[in-house]
Amino acid sequence: MKVGVYDDIVNIVSPGSFPNTITAEDIENGRSEARNRVVANTFKELGLIEQWGSGINRIKTICKANGLQEPRIEEQNDFVDVELYRMQNVKQDEHRKTATDYDRLRPIATDYDQLEIEEKKVLLYLLDNEKITRKEALELLGYGETKTKEILKTLLKKDLIERYGQGRNTHYKLSKTADEM
16 A cells, blocks of 8 residues: 655555455445455454445535545545545645644643544534534544434543433533633
8 A cells, every 4th residue: 555645645555456345336336345354353343334325425424514625535446545635725824723622622621632633523513512413423523423422421531521311402611620720
């Protein structure tokens, strides 16, 4: 496998073509086939794979949500070529946003550097909004239900958010201890 990081793209070249039973259209529709079942099952057990065949669509959704061009995935003879387009013309204000996010989250989470990106997204959302529902968290994070619940559960364990309501009325707010920090 070869990965090239350039100013405008990240290019990934993977040796081998698509499995004989799968076409480019199948991949677009979420169909997948593991080349190495041992590696695939290990990744699944580690929680790195949420659902078989969901990765390509998730990548495209995340790119779109961040204003990036849809990645190009192309089979060429005996390899697969993937181009992920990078953000261009980053403005100074966007660089400042990271520092602002850090400044905003620092009082809530003393272990800011230990927070996952998804956890930071939820906490930043809660700083701007009174509460977040599971549905809103799904849309915000772009993951499936299992991964989203896992992220919310982790924030609950860290005592950064509190859960209110039950069933469809379930929502989350910053914990009182986090609010007071």
